Amino acid sequence: MKNFQISFEERRVALFTETTAAELAEYNSDFKVPVLKDDELLVWDSLSILEYISEQYLENRGWPAETKARSLARSISAEMHSSYFNVRNELPMNCRKKFENIELSKSAEREIERIKALWRKCRGEHGNAGEWLFGEYSIADAMFAPIALRFDGYSIPLSGVEDAYVKSVLKHPGIVEWVEAGKLETEVIEADEIS
Template identity: 45%
Template sequence: MPELTLVIGNKNYSSWSLRPWLVLRHFGVPFEEVRLPLDTREFELNIGRYSPSGRVPVLLDGGLRVWESLAICEYVAERYVMGEAWPGDREARAVARAVSCEMHAGFAALRSELPMNCRDRRTGVVPTPAARADIDRITALWHDCRSRWGGAGPWLFGEFSIADAMYAPVALRFATYGVDIPAAAEAYVGALLAHPALQEWVVEARAEPELLESGERGIAAP
């Protein structure tokens, strides 16, 4: 039986749930998944059993509760993956943490205007200047990491890392809204979308019955 339980929201909408889920799947860490659909009575009734913050995701490991996506990823890296979820090179590891934290704390315009919605496809979406600035910063960041540490592989730092998981929801957003990005960024998005675990997530997201009104209307979902 898995030692860990990961409590997540809807796979179609919950970008923060995706990040630690992808890390666990990629590195083959067994876990039980509990899905609580966002903005539902089921969520209201049950989230208090799992999360001290009242939000998802949250990781349960025995009596330990770890809430917040990046903290979960860090815990998994230390406890279950022996540090392999970050680059081995010290400088690369420092930058990988920096770009992960930048994703965690920033890009508010992108989040608001282009919420994650795996089952949707839209055309003719024109980002505002603020969202376009977020997009340009992200693609420049990807280019810098790939050119310095990516090597011949598809990932930001050679091997798949937490940094790649942090940007997986961005790849899904770019695909959903047909965002115009440079060719090198398109190649990185393609690598993320081809990841078997991310494909599994998307298939299950598209099969979900819930319709989160805020997400469908283009308001940022959790």
């Protein structure tokens, strides 16, 4: 929404606290974030929210205009949404710390190689018009932003296309703002801390 200058108010909900369930109860999101409230309409789950915003506010400009690019963008966004469980477990989101030389399972390494290969394919086949996966910024970039942040935070070796892509994500003004806000948070989710 920040990328497309759609104004919104953000309500921060700290997870796994004594008040989390009560704070999220009104949104019907199974006590999870993110959830979008647009007047009385509730939309939950990140990909559904992105689809709704694209339809309702962007005349579908959230997805690439060209059919093949759009189809690939949908496939990789759905894959991101439903996969990479080893990356999620072994590289938990943590914007406040930087890690070097972490040991990863073969399964996590394989997922990382898969993600890099997808990025190279998108950039190689559809990336000419800009620095994003499909040239111009799309839903696919929003979906992969958490992965790019993890690759940076856990110092995953990157080269060429993937390195440039992560740098683009890190300097996106919406991401810079989001990471800065994250750094000011004081809560710690112990289950997501790795040593």
